[in-house]
Every structure is written in C-alpha cells, then in structure tokens.
Amino acid sequence: MNHKFWSRALLLWVLVLFCVPLTQVFAQAEPPGVEVVAEEKAKAEAEPEKEAEAEPEKEITEHQTVHVGAFLNDIQTIDLKLHSYLVDVYIWFRWQNPDIDPASSFEFTNANDSWGHVRSANWEAPKLLPDGSLYQVVHVQGRFSRKFLLYNYPFDRQTIEVSFEDSVWPSKQLGYVEDAEGFTVNPAMVLPGYRSEAASLEIRDFQYPTKFGDTRALEPESYSRVTLRLPIHRPRGTYAIKLLLPVLCVIACASLMFVLKPTYVDARLSIGITALLTIVALQITLNADMPDVDYLVLMDKIYVGAYLFVIAGLAVVVRTARMVESDQLAAAIRVHRRALIGLLSLFLLGTLTLVLIALSRG
Numbered sequence: 001m002n003h004k005f006w007s008r009a010l011l012l013w014v015l016v017l018f019c020v021p022l023t024q025v026f027a028q029a030e031p032p033g034v035e036v037v038a039e040e041k042a043k044a045e046a047e048p049e050k051e052a053e054a055e056p057e058k059e060i061t062e063h064q065t066v067h068v069g070a071f072l073n074d075i076q077t078i079d080l081k082l083h084s085y086l087v088d089v090y091i092w093f094r095w096q097n098p099d100i101d102p103a104s105s106f107e108f109t110n111a112n113d114s115w116g117h118v119r120s121a122n123w124e125a126p127k128l129l130p131d132g133s134l135y136q137v138v139h140v141q142g143r144f145s146r147k148f149l150l151y152n153y154p155f156d157r158q159t160i161e162v163s164f165e166d167s168v169w170p171s172k173q174l175g176y177v178e179d180a181e182g183f184t185v186n187p188a189m190v191l192p193g194y195r196s197e198a199a200s201l202e203i204r205d206f207q208y209p210t211k212f213g214d215t216r217a218l219e220p221e222s223y224s225r226v227t228l229r230l231p232i233h234r235p236r237g238t239y240a241i242k243l244l245l246p247v248l249c250v251i252a253c254a255s256l257m258f259v260l261k262p263t264y265v266d267a268r269l270s271i272g273i274t275a276l277l278t279i280v281a282l283q284i285t286l287n288a289d290m291p292d293v294d295y296l297v298l299m300d301k302i303y304v305g306a307y308l309f310v311i312a313g314l315a316v317v318v319r320t321a322r323m324v325e326s327d328q329l330a331a332a333i334r335v336h337r338r339a340l341i342g343l344l345s346l347f348l349l350g351t352l353t354l355v356l357i358a359l360s361r362g
Contacts (some may be wrong), residue, residue, distance in 0.1 A: 011348070063172065067094040068100045070228050072199065073186050073288035075160060078232075081291045082202040084145045085111045085160055089228070092137040094129070094179065101126065102174065107167040108143050109225065117142030139223040150290065152358035153297040154239040163227040171205045178203060183228050193297040233267035243286070244355075247306055248347030250278050251347060257313045262332035272314040279306045298358045302351055309347045313339065320362055 018164040069092050076086040093103045103121060111117060119322035126134040146161045166174050183201035254275035257268045283303045290297070296304070296356045320332035 014240060043183065061088050064095060064097050064100060064169070064174045065177045066166075066174060066176050068092070068102075068176045068203075068226055069181045070162075070183045070201065071186070072183070072189070072228070072230060074189055075191055075230075077193070078160075078194070080148060080150070080289065081283050082112075082145075083147050083291060084143050086141075087160070087162055087186060088141050088144050088164060089198060091164075092135070092140050092179070093131050094135050095134050098134065100169065100174070101136075102166055103138055103168075105166050105168045106142075108142075108144070108162065108164045110146060110161060110163050112143040112145035114142070130221075146289070150293060150297045151295065152361055153290070154234050154243055155298065155355070155358040157231055157233045160230040161227055163225055165206065165225040167222040169223075171224040172222075172249055174297045175205075176203045176226050185230065185274045194232040194234055197233070199228070199230045202227045211222055240355075244302070244351075246282055247279070247302055250275050250282070250307055251309060251344070254310050254313060255340060257317055258336045262336060263328060264338055265317065268317045269314065272317060276307070276314075277312045279303060279310065296355060301354050305347050305350050305354075309343055312343055316343075321345060 046291050071090040073089070073090060074088040076088065078085045091106075093106075095102055103126065107116075108117075118139075120139050122137040122139070126136040144160075144162055147158065148156075148158050150156055168174075178201050185196065185199045189196070203224065203226050205222045206225040208220050211217045211220050238316050254272060257271050260268055260271075262268075283300070286299055316335065320335050323332040323335070325327075
C-alpha cells in the first residue's frame with residue numbers, strides 16, 4: 001500500500017515539474033494585449049502628422065552668388081573601356097545667405113557608380129569668415145564618366161571632366177562664380193601613360209529640356225553648372241614606338257616576298273601568310289584594351305593598310321609564279337621590283353599621311 005502511495009506521489013511531482021515551465025512558455029507566446037496594439041496604432045497615426053509638420057522649404061527672394069573653386073589632388077585610374085576615371089578632388093564654396101547651404105545641396109552630373117562615391121565636408125557646419133561670408137570645403141573621391149573619342153588613337157587628346165550643379169536652386173536664384181584661386185592641380189600628380197595640360201574651370205547655365213513633371217513650372221528650369229576640365233594626351237614618341245614599330249617590322253618582313261627569287265613560290269607564300277596572321281594578332285591585342293566603338297581609330301586604319309599591302313603582295317606572288325611556269329623569269333623579277341617599290345611607297349605614304357592628320361587634330 002505504501003509502495004503504491006509513494007509511486008503516485010512521485011508521478012504527480014514529475015507532472016508538476018513539467019507543467020509549470022510549459023505554462024510559462026505559452027504565456028510568453030500569447031498575442032499582444034490591447035494596450036500594445038493601441039500603442040502601435042498611435043505611433044502609426046503619428047508618423048503622417050510628423051511628415052505634415054515638416055519644416056517647409058525656405059524661399060530666397062534675392063539672387064544668391066556662390067564663389068566656387070577646386071583643387072585636383074589625384075586621378076587614380078583611367079579606364080578607356082568603361083569611359084570612366086577615378087578622381088580625388090577638393091571643392092570649396094563661399095556664400096553670404098545662411099538660409100542656404102550650397103556645399104550640401106550640390107550634385108554631380110557626370111558621376112559614375114554614385115554608390116561608390118565618398119563625399120565628406122571639412123566641418124560639420126560652414127565656417128563664418130571675418131567678412132561675414134560662410135565657407136565650406138568638400139572632399140570628393142569617386143568615379144566619373146565622359147565618353148572618350150578615339151578617332152586619333154594613340155595620338156588623341158582627352159579631357160578629364162567633373163561637373164556639378166545645385167540640386168535645389170535654379171540659376172535665377174543661385175549662380176556660381178569662379179573663385180579667385182579657380183581650379184588648380186596637384187603639382188606632384190603623376191598620370192602613368194599620359195601628360196596633363198593646363199586645367200580650366202567653366203561656369204554656364206544649363207537648361208534641361210523637361211520640367212521633370214513639376215506642374216508649378218511654366219517652363220523648364222536652368223541651373224548654374226560648374227565644369228572642371230583637365231586635358232591630357234599620351235607621349236607621342238613613346239606610343240609611336242610601342243604601336244607603330246611592330247607594324248613596320250611586319251611590313252619589312254613581308255617585303256621579303258619581293259626579294260626572294262620568283263621560283264621560291266612556297267617560301268614567298270609562307271612569308272606573306274605569316275605576316276598576315278601576325279597583323280591580325282597585333283590588332284586583336286590592341287582591341288582587347290579598347291572600348292567597343294562604331295568607327296575606325298587611327299591604328300585600325302594603319303592595320304587596314306598593312307592588310308592591303310600583304311594581300312597585294314600575295315597576289316603578286318601568284319602572278320609571278322604563273323609567269324615562271326611560262327618561262328618568263330626576267331619579267332617576273334621586274335614585276336617583283338616594281339611591286340616592292342610601288343606597294344611599299346603607297347603604304348608608307350598612306351601611314352605618314354594618317355599620322356600627320358591625327359597629330360594635327362590631336
């Protein structure tokens with residue numbers, strides 16, 4: 001009897017130990033009470049009221065003049081294939097009206113990969129200068145874009161551009177003026193593969209062809225736009241050696257088709273075909289670093305001339321081979337000499353003309 005009693009007591013004790021934690025778990029899993037729901041609803045209703053109570057945009061009645069200048073610290077990469085470049089630049093603003101902040105309201109118009117831009121102001125709030133004007137410097141690091149025109153590659157001239165405008169105030173209310181220091185470049189800056197020229201800063205009003213859906217506007221607005229420019233070009237002598245010399249060497253080797261005796265048909269054909277394949281390989285290597293364009297650059301035109309030279313030489317080889325079979329060896333030798341002088345002169349003259357035109361256009 002005592003044994004059964006203690007067994008039942010032990011079983012009851014075990015059930016109590018398991019049931020108490022379960023009740024606590026279910027209590028925590030209960031849905032929120034009425035008070036919690038009411039509190040969340042009140043917060044949701046308060047948010048639109050806060051938005052409605054937001055401070056309205058300040059209006060400026062007089063035209064504001066903002067002095068702007070820039071210092072180009074570095075150009076880190078120039079990517080021809082993507083038509084982009086990575087720039088490190090400081091831009092400063094100086095103005096009078098404390099109701100505006102052009103250092104925080106400006107935006108870039110040619111930014112590339114805006115998510116990767118780093119823009120930081122030197123001070124949390126603009127500095128007050130002794131003359132009463134406000135002053136702020138913004139440090140910008142990011143990638144920008146400008147379509148490169150490569151008609152005269154590798155003797156082309158490109159321009160690194162960074163342009164910006166105010167995103168709030170149109171030109172009738174805010175206008176940029178070049179600061180006394182203007183746009184300067186770090187004298188220690190080095191551009192591998194390029195030489196830089198004199199930098200310039202341009203300010204003009206740019207009018208958009210749309211009102212951006214603003215029904216309040218009677219006509220599209222224009223905005224004061226600042227454009228920083230740095231012209232660059234490649235060293236001409238270096239690139240002439242790197243790109244033109246290999247082609248000239250291939251043409252010189254291909255000219256051996258006309259030097260060997262007309263009876264060596266197989267050797268002359270091998271020289272021509274090898275030269276043709278070499279030119280193709282050179283052009284493929286060049287285009288691997290170039291963007292996809294719908295026109296021929298200078299080097300493409302030179303390669304076309306090289307193709308015509310080699311193909312015409314192979315045609316001469318076939319022609320003279322038939323003359324040799326007809327026992328006209330002396331005539332075949334004369335054709336070789338004339339073809340060598342004529343084709344080589346045409347190629348060199350055409351290449352020189354193309355290079356001079358590219359150098360003049362830059």
